[in-house]
Amino acid sequence: MSDQVVVAMSGIAKRFGGVHALRGVDLVLRAGEVHALLGENGAGKSTLINILSGVVTDHDGRISIGGDPVRFAGPAAAQAAGIATIHQELDLVPALSVAENLVLGREPRTRLRTLDRRAMTRTARDWLGPLGAEIDPRRPVGSLRVGEQQLVEIAKALSLDARVLIMDEPTAALADAEVRRLMSTIRALRERGVAVVYISHRLEEIEHIADRATVLRNGEVAGTLRPDRADRQRIITLMVGRPAQALFDVGPADAERPAEPPVLQVDDLAVRPRGTRPGRCEPAGVSLTVRAGEIVGLAGLMGAGRTELLETLYGAGPPGRRSGQVRLAGRPYAPRGPRAALRAGVGFVPEDRRHCALVLEHPVGRSIVLAALRRLTTAGFVRAARERDAVRQQVAALAIRTSSAAAPVGSLSGGNQQKVVFARHLLTRPRLLLLDEPTRGVDVGAKAEIYRLLRRLADDGMGILLASSELPELTGVCDRIVVLRRGRAVAELPADGCTGEDILTAAMGGASAGGDDR
Amino acid sequence: ASSACSVEKPSDGRDAAARNCGTGKDFLIGMSQANNAEPYRQVMNNDVQTAAKSVPGFSVVVSDAAQDNSKQVADVENFLTQKIDLLIISPNEAKPLTAVVRKAYDRGVPVIVLDRKVEGEAYTAFIGGDNVAIGRAAGEFYATTLLPDGGKVIEIAGLPGSTPAAERAQGFREGIAANPKIEVVASQPGDWLREKGQSVADALLKAHPDAVAVYAHNDPMAEGAYLAAKAAGLHTKVKFTGIDALPVPSGGIKAVEQGRLAATFQYATGGREAVDLARRILVDCAEDVPRTTTLDTMRVTKDNAAETYAKLGGVA
Amino acid sequence: MTHLGAPEKGSGTPVPAGGGTADGGDRWWHRPGGRGELVERLFAVQSLFALLVVFVLAIAVSPRRDGEILFLSTENLGNIVRAVSEIGIIAVGMTFVVLLGGIDLSVGAILGLSAVGTATLMVDSGLGILPAVTVVLLIGALFGALQGYATARLGIQSFIVTLAGLQVARGLARIWSGGLGIPIAYGDGPQEAPPAFEILNGTINGVVPVPAVLFLGIGVAAIVVLRKTAFARHVYAIGGNEKAARLSGVPVLRVKVAVFAIAGLLAAVAGVIHAGQLNQGSPNDGAGYELDAIAAVVIGGTSLAGGTGSMGGTLAGALLLGILNNILALNNIDANVQLLIKGLVIVAAAGLQKLRRSIV
Amino acid sequence: MTHLGAPEKGSGTPVPAGGGTADGGDRWWHRPGGRGELVERLFAVQSLFALLVVFVLAIAVSPRRDGEILFLSTENLGNIVRAVSEIGIIAVGMTFVVLLGGIDLSVGAILGLSAVGTATLMVDSGLGILPAVTVVLLIGALFGALQGYATARLGIQSFIVTLAGLQVARGLARIWSGGLGIPIAYGDGPQEAPPAFEILNGTINGVVPVPAVLFLGIGVAAIVVLRKTAFARHVYAIGGNEKAARLSGVPVLRVKVAVFAIAGLLAAVAGVIHAGQLNQGSPNDGAGYELDAIAAVVIGGTSLAGGTGSMGGTLAGALLLGILNNILALNNIDANVQLLIKGLVIVAAAGLQKLRRSIV
Ligand SMILES: Nc1ncnc2c1ncn2[C@@H]1O[C@H](COP(=O)(O)OP(=O)(O)OP(=O)(O)O)[C@@H](O)[C@H]1O
Ligand SMILES: Nc1ncnc2c1ncn2[C@@H]1O[C@H](COP(=O)(O)OP(=O)(O)OP(=O)(O)O)[C@@H](O)[C@H]1O
Ligand SMILES: [Mg+2]
């Protein structure tokens, strides 16, 4: 790290209506440093980097780059100034190919001013390769998995060859192997003198990679520190403003409890969908049991078929032929759609909240009650008082940070949006809750809240099936862990004494795992 | 004044026209209609079809250009592809259809033009009414019979820009000139439509509560105006006249008969006359059919309404 | 809900900062405080506000006679509402469709078909008012439902389905009527309609036209439906994000079919009124009404992208268009200039809507 | 992965490490000879395929006279292409707009305005062909650009902006022309247009109508633009995900303005041709052309949601509509029944497009 200041932001403030997202933040980025931005959901991290990347232009305060004051008119201006950004939400054009997305806005041209497709493909290969992404550049982005799309976003930002690289939760959709490759890529950038802004709620990543960290709280700087020297408890305290409980201190599973009856029994479930659905990995022989009061984890590499399994159990998979047996509370269970699943007492929190759960313009309250309207309705009319109580309870129980129940969901921070989806399905009082990466983008404090909540729900007799790419989450929260590989359940591990390495080994297919065994 | 490229040179179609005729043969007649959505034109189609039924060997196909000049050109071309024996056309507008009518005529297809003219001489016969004369007849009726003591008149005109609208307005003013006490106090287009006539009359009767009569350029608009006046309780004070006098249940003759309109003025469709001409050209091989037939108008009032309705072949 | 009770005391539950949930109260439920709230309140009634502006302007430019403002006479006001009642009723149905993220181009043609049906069934088939109207409304609803099914099931965009539906309905109307308007005469004889049907042409207390009453009645009912029912929540949800709605258990197919059926039904209602007002069922009537209805919906603040909007706005939008038409006609503005002015007002009204979003 | 059909053999197939996508099956979209490719290839030319089907059907049902298939006569085929040339040219511009995720309802009115302009400028103002046409095309492009600016800058949906634009353009055309068609007489005198302009009514080699040549020329040029330029990538990107495009530095405002300008320009081109073909500039012409053009675009496989579609499809769609119109007329189908049939064909064609997506 040199001491050369690349970017200096001072006195940055921004209000959205009545909400103070930022109240006078100073931030200095030096060449060759990885600068972490930490903070609770809604602390103002994304807003700050949106200002730096020219997305938000009407703010107070000054920005200077290399000593010269600047004022960006838009994203293009920031890019031209050497600032590349990976935004928190995936923003790619689904119908365009990987290569077209990568060079969008600065397409290479031939001498005839026409598109130079060969150069485009080459660029894409060059930047995707080091990330370990074997993605054909001609594939439409819409056919990629979320993780692959995330890699494309990263490659796209890298290809700008910028002085400043901003990454807003780049690993939220990535599994372990990809995260490791990304870390080495970032290290290489640091060597080249690039200033990296790194936002993540995974503290272990921060400890691993960051040189300095700025902690935001309520739109203000709560402190700056060196993550490798500070202990985790101190970071968390800075973030939330008071000492916090340990993340995985969820209280012990009630070991004394008699074995509860199974809520969900899956026996050799397999699905053969009609037509071809590229990129999907449907269940191809899954057996597992979830008992009442139990939290069962679903582990696997990216694309192992966790999402597809949950979707199938929720009746949201593609149409096709099913084989095997599924029982819910002892009765045969084959939902024709999400509606039937909900009625049978199954809830599902999907992993992609923007596309699968939320309407950003709709009010928080209405978003929360959507799936449970049946219970709040008499003769087709929604009972206002019941609705209000239900929303209040959920907002309190999940500590959703919103200015009002009428505020649009889109005005909430990412993590709080996730909690809204969570609340929606809790409100249906499911006996079985299917969770797909439920804490993606949720801050540490809130995560701990959610974990405690899950445990409480389980103790009240709910069965929970939790798919996650975060190994500590699986080992810390679950009672048992089922490992998927290519749509099959290949191992079942007790959470007690099971390590991340054990899970990875099983997920990769035994000790010989290495990728050369295809 | 044709130019380079290959614009068809007029060939002499006169004798070709006589080529395909005689008794005992089958004839396909193409009827190109400008817009079926106007009741007047729908009745014209019906008249042509009914009249053709009584001529042995005649079969008629009707196309609807839906008020689109280009579509009507294509319609005529498709008729030519089908090798029709005679073309009856009621053009949407004159100039745009002149070329394709000439093309048909030059190929030896006799052409009878109905209602609206085309330019030039390349057609066999024209049959149509005289809108200025009709407007004048209406004006004279106002001047002498309806409002001998004068008064304020509201005009609800046809679609802005259409020739009949202009001519019916002009004729009317010529007609009322005889009585200087008659004054046209407002004129708004009702686009030939009943509901437009109604809403325009709503506003105009409001703006001119002392108006004593409404001169509408066609019967549907007159009926619309009547409805508006009725809603305002003015229908007994104000008199209404229309134009067209179609012999159909929804037409103006019935409205006169039932007392809603004081009078209407016939604008004949010419359908029967066209088929008659066609018979003379195709069956009788007549060479010298009249080049222009101007259809007379007729004033329809309560006195002659029932009788006229029957005479024009209206169904009860 | 036992397990989700009040936040646990003392267990470290983070209290939402930033004045969030703590002070609770109804204010929290309703709206955020502060400047945003004020602006939002102002704009929530904004299409009403625009309506007011146009109303005041109309008074200002209205021609006068003997000191009387012609525009303001009870009769003229009644006429305005009567004149917009058909478009207004259609616009109510259109609002549901647009909220769903769709569009319905067939409503004008359905109006024509229904007007023909009303006249034919009463006059030629000799049905009574109730059976005739019932049949016509059923046809309209069924036609709409079929279109909804085609969009929802085959996944074809509603623009295309209803563009085709427009042609089909128009063709059917012309075939049914033989291409000519069917006049409605009143009386007890054969070929005559029950005189009671003429009520559609009448007024209540000699002031308020019956179609106007129907329009406002339907409008108010629709406001209630849209505010209070689960069905409306489903419509908004589908319009906002169909996939999310499906995953939340919304019966997407059923809701879509119902919405298009409502649009068809209301177009048929407008058709019955049309026949009653004009004493005639004409197959060519209603052409272009769909565009006016859509304009009313959009001026009322409902987004064509679906998912946001209100019914009150649509009513205000329809009335605004009606006043505009009326005042232009009262002032004898040239028909072509009227076209220009109306075009510009539509853009201005839609622009105002956008302004709102960017301020709040 | 095994999603291509065959069940997985040998349950022990190991996973590629670090992500499951490396298996060859995922490259279905270019794997030579794969089933996916075949289906995709088949459907890529699918609107062409539909065109072929309709063509063959037309031959089969064509009336014959003296053994000659009337449909197939050179003259008839020429007529078909000439008849669709205006709609086709408009549809080319419309394709850009629809790819962008917008819609342009004003093109028919712009056609009318341009036809009036062409006639007036040549006949009344005595301009030569080149200056007159240039002015008209500029007006069309400017009108489109203004609409594009209004949508892009004020954020009003293009449906509304162009609906208003339709009224404004129609009003201007009527005012400019005095409401009457302006006839074009040829000659060298005053009030006469240069005879060379009549070329638009002529044929090349006595066979191919000039408007048809223009249509196909513009179509091919548009195909090239859409395939080969960065501009086209930007259009697709904005239509697919406007926010992503903006974040990538695509000049969204400029692209939108350009696209609507192109649509206006091409509508003006169609207007010039229209005036040339009909020897008249009539202010009411072109009404409803926008819907036909949109139908051609959608039948050609371009999604109204924006972001996906092709220009070749649009050309095929326009020709398909032309053949349909022609064969229905040749068979003397009743005008009302024609309406029904066309409606159903449009839905069927759009349904076919959907089928494609769900199969591939
Ligand atoms: N467009 C907006 N309109 C209104 N309020 C907004 C908007 N964007 C952000 N906010 C508010 O600004 C605050 C900061 O949000 P921001 O997205 O910066 O948080 P964050 O630190 O990135 O959180 P997370 O970790 O959940 O992503 C939050 O209170 C949020 O509700
Ligand atoms: N071409 C496609 N068509 C439809 N759905 C797809 C496609 N590609 C990916 N998906 C779906 O997108 C979702 C996200 O995939 P993601 O990249 O998150 O995989 P993952 O969650 O890591 O893997 P898994 O959950 O299967 O272990 C999955 O439901 C996947 O089935
Ligand atoms: Mg954020």
Ligand SMILES: [Mg+2]
């Ligand atoms: Mg997943």
